[in-house]
Amino acid sequence: MNKIAVFADFIHYDSRIEENKYLLIDGEIIEGLADKAPDGYDIKEKKNAAIFPALINTHTHLPMSIFRGMADDLPLMDWLQNHIWPAETKWLSDEFVHDATLLSCMEMIRCGTSTAFDMYFFSGEIASALSMTGLKGVVGVGVLDFPTKFANNADEYIKKASDLYHRYKEHPDIDVSLCPHAPYTVSPENYLKCVDFCGKHDLVLHTHLAETAFEIGQIKEKYGKTPVEIMNESGAFDIRSIFAHCVHLTDEEIELMGEKNVNIAPCTESNLKLVSGFAPLKKLMDAGANLTIATDGAASNNDIDMIGEMATTAKVHKAVNHDATAFSAETVLKMATSNAAKGLGLGNTGELKEGYKADFFVLSFEDAGVTPVYNPVSHLVYSAGRHDVTDTYVKGKPLMENRQILVADEEEIKNKARRWAKKIKESKN
Amino acid sequence: MNKIAVFADFIHYDSRIEENKYLLIDGEIIEGLADKAPDGYDIKEKKNAAIFPALINTHTHLPMSIFRGMADDLPLMDWLQNHIWPAETKWLSDEFVHDATLLSCMEMIRCGTSTAFDMYFFSGEIASALSMTGLKGVVGVGVLDFPTKFANNADEYIKKASDLYHRYKEHPDIDVSLCPHAPYTVSPENYLKCVDFCGKHDLVLHTHLAETAFEIGQIKEKYGKTPVEIMNESGAFDIRSIFAHCVHLTDEEIELMGEKNVNIAPCTESNLKLVSGFAPLKKLMDAGANLTIATDGAASNNDIDMIGEMATTAKVHKAVNHDATAFSAETVLKMATSNAAKGLGLGNTGELKEGYKADFFVLSFEDAGVTPVYNPVSHLVYSAGRHDVTDTYVKGKPLMENRQILVADEEEIKNKARRWAKKIKESKN
Numbered sequence: 110m111n112k113i114a115v116f117a118d119f120i121h122y123d124s125r126i127e128e129n130k131y132l133l134i135d136g137e138i139i140e141g142l143a144d145k146a147p148d149g150y151d152i153k154e155k156k157n158a159a160i161f162p163a164l165i166n167t168h169t170h171l172p173m174s175i176f177r178g179m180a181d182d183l184p185l186m187d188w189l190q191n192h193i194w195p196a197e198t199k200w201l202s203d204e205f206v207h208d209a210t211l212l213s214c215m216e217m218i219r220c221g222t223s224t225a226f227d228m229y230f231f232s233g234e235i236a237s238a239l240s241m242t243g244l245k246g247v248v249g250v251g252v253l254d255f256p257t258k259f260a261n262n263a264d265e266y267i268k269k270a271s272d273l274y275h276r277y278k279e280h281p282d283i284d285v286s287l288c289p290h291a292p293y294t295v296s297p298e299n300y301l302k303c304v305d306f307c308g309k310h311d312l313v314l315h316t317h318l319a320e321t322a323f324e325i326g327q328i329k330e331k332y333g334k335t336p337v338e339i340m341n342e343s344g345a346f347d348i349r350s351i352f353a354h355c356v357h358l359t360d361e362e363i364e365l366m367g368e369k370n371v372n373i374a375p376c377t378e379s380n381l382k383l384v385s386g387f388a389p390l391k392k393l394m395d396a397g398a399n400l401t402i403a404t405d406g407a408a409s410n411n412d413i414d415m416i417g418e419m420a421t422t423a424k425v426h427k428a429v430n431h432d433a434t435a436f437s438a439e440t441v442l443k444m445a446t447s448n449a450a451k452g453l454g455l456g457n458t459g460e461l462k463e464g465y466k467a468d469f470f471v472l473s474f475e476d477a478g479v480t481p482v483y484n485p486v487s488h489l490v491y492s493a494g495r496h497d498v499t500d501t502y503v504k505g506k507p508l509m510e511n512r513q514i515l516v517a518d519e520e521e522i523k524n525k526a527r528r529w530a531k532k533i534k535e536s537k538n
Numbered sequence: 539m540n541k542i543a544v545f546a547d548f549i550h551y552d553s554r555i556e557e558n559k560y561l562l563i564d565g566e567i568i569e570g571l572a573d574k575a576p577d578g579y580d581i582k583e584k585k586n587a588a589i590f591p592a593l594i595n596t597h598t599h600l601p602m603s604i605f606r607g608m609a610d611d612l613p614l615m616d617w618l619q620n621h622i623w624p625a626e627t628k629w630l631s632d633e634f635v636h637d638a639t640l641l642s643c644m645e646m647i648r649c650g651t652s653t654a655f656d657m658y659f660f661s662g663e664i665a666s667a668l669s670m671t672g673l674k675g676v677v678g679v680g681v682l683d684f685p686t687k688f689a690n691n692a693d694e695y696i697k698k699a700s701d702l703y704h705r706y707k708e709h710p711d712i713d714v715s716l717c718p719h720a721p722y723t724v725s726p727e728n729y730l731k732c733v734d735f736c737g738k739h740d741l742v743l744h745t746h747l748a749e750t751a752f753e754i755g756q757i758k759e760k761y762g763k764t765p766v767e768i769m770n771e772s773g774a775f776d777i778r779s780i781f782a783h784c785v786h787l788t789d790e791e792i793e794l795m796g797e798k799n800v801n802i803a804p805c806t807e808s809n810l811k812l813v814s815g816f817a818p819l820k821k822l823m824d825a826g827a828n829l830t831i832a833t834d835g836a837a838s839n840n841d842i843d844m845i846g847e848m849a850t851t852a853k854v855h856k857a858v859n860h861d862a863t864a865f866s867a868e869t870v871l872k873m874a875t876s877n878a879a880k881g882l883g884l885g886n887t888g889e890l891k892e893g894y895k896a897d898f899f900v901l902s903f904e905d906a907g908v909t910p911v912y913n914p915v916s917h918l919v920y921s922a923g924r925h926d927v928t929d930t931y932v933k934g935k936p937l938m939e940n941r942q943i944l945v946a947d948e949e950e951i952k953n954k955a956r957r958w959a960k961k962i963k964e965s966k967n
Contacts, residue, residue, distance in 0.1 A: 177909075178916045182866035215906035381853035382920070384862045411920040412907050417846075424810035425854065433813045437611035477644035478841050478924060480606075480952045481959030487607040491811070491840040495907060496925030523909045530910030 163223030170406030221470030367396020372452035379405035592652030599835030650899030796825020808834035
């Protein structure tokens, strides 16, 4: 049966809340709403629950899940240089990236996330893990000036991206992107090459930008310009692109990025935990930038839970702006869904309405911590946790139903991750 | 059988992590650890899990759970004057407070919390709901200068506290406290009466203090002094006492509160969401104040989940202090357990060690979002959610086992809360 009708007490439909309706799905596409169970549909009843558009994580590093909690409460450079980079150098391989990405896919499905914009290496394994589990992704191939186990120089990294792009060109759910890592690891010349490649193939360029005050100082000293100035001169703001972090910006830079409707992937929790600072999200939004929401990798954050990230984003950016009405529950949900779909260039995605992709999740209101219910959107953001998600659908297909993952052997995936962690721990002793 | 032995992969014992041990409990008290399952004990095996001391919430308003999510994304005064206070005026009664507190008790048990310091009215119902469900509490009777449905003037509020104190004097798990609401609702004269009453009966005094910049201005204008100056002159810092919020303090006030080892109940999430500001927690800690962790009421926050509150406290106060090593996972756990026990004057509580009360919870590491495990304390704070708690014990007695609440009819409690919410919604239409 290709047609399904999912009942819920609340459905976030076309940016409003509809109560006690059936969401009608024909194959991959939403048909509309109905008051009564229609004939000829597979009927699913979700009592005391709400249906929301699936969440879209616009900046993460999926294979870092196996490093989750390996090193915490450390300064950024100590964390990177003494823990993360050595672990990556020692452990990264196709097999590691495959296993770790599958673990992240389980977490995404359990958090109501349909789509991730990933930035990493060994990207073929990331694309295949997302595809295997029915998720969607923009798989960004990392670019650095220097060699790693993955490639030797910028041209080789770009060649890897080109190969992956040609392999996945016809894939309906996997887009390929090029991801120059950051202004402090990629020269302006190599940024130009990346912008050129993305422009030529109409790919989204994705990069870390202005994450720390240290970066600003370092880049100014090296080039006599800010990271944003380098980015603007590279033409990156004038092609399809999205920029992670964007914490340290001048008012002029904010104005520029607003005028150019730049897509931003703020990572509030990561910025707090690694003390990068508070991004000027309100100013960016007011200036015209397109704000989304992202978790960063599970090694920094220490999860890829978009529900928690929406909550933190709302609360922290209210406080920073001294405005309790800013970053409302409805606003952060929009950032995590329709704004994100727009930023990633995903057509007819990020909202539940007729003709749109049937990507959604079901949030249960059974738990004491989400009882009683006045406003389901407020509950999603301020009271619910990832475990309140019971069902996740992508293109009309259930990836999880009644908290059971249907698309993979989750136990085996978790066991593999545990075996990697055991090896990592043993190698340190 | 009075003796139980609970196995876990990790036990947070005497401020360190012990691996693959049995926690031995004789009646209400911890006996120690064992490597092997001992004879004569009821054996519980918690595989892929950790045992932590139960959490202690040092400032909340338990009966506000039924108002959870009723009004959000509003300025503090709009929220209070147009939503919360009218709802309280209309709905508060013994029955409402009983039902709403029981709902909060369910949430506390599900979040691994053993103890709450409550500040509200109709306090007899709060004490009985906590006691009925096996939880511990310090039940603070609110005091205001003006009349409510609960009492008419400060003397009457204090009389209510006195009556409750005499009723619960012999209760092993319920302490009674007096809670003058705040410097903007209670005159200095009435603070003096409260300090006098608490001193005479050796009760903990609890009050909101320096929560908003608005309060500071208002109090200065009215009395020519700051709230902290009024508090200090009342003698409240020199008796058993604990102060909620403490956001807006001068450096001199921080020094004074540090010298006097004042107990602080910071409410980071509430302060963010209601844009009260960022409390100077690091300065207070460095000065010598005793920092705990609190959720505030579920109407502001919108939960009473201490695990989420630990995470937010750690991340936000790292960022505010530009120090990734500050407010480590271990530090916030200590704030939420042993510091809190000290602040509330709970003897032999807040740690797992020989002779201490067997108050603890079990955190499962089965979920993909907490896989794999390197450091269980880091996972508790940075990766876990309330639903990862599977068991909560207070004084050796399981209140929840394998996610089943054993001490109350949870479904009936949730249904009663839903019926109240339905009435509240209907009354607005």
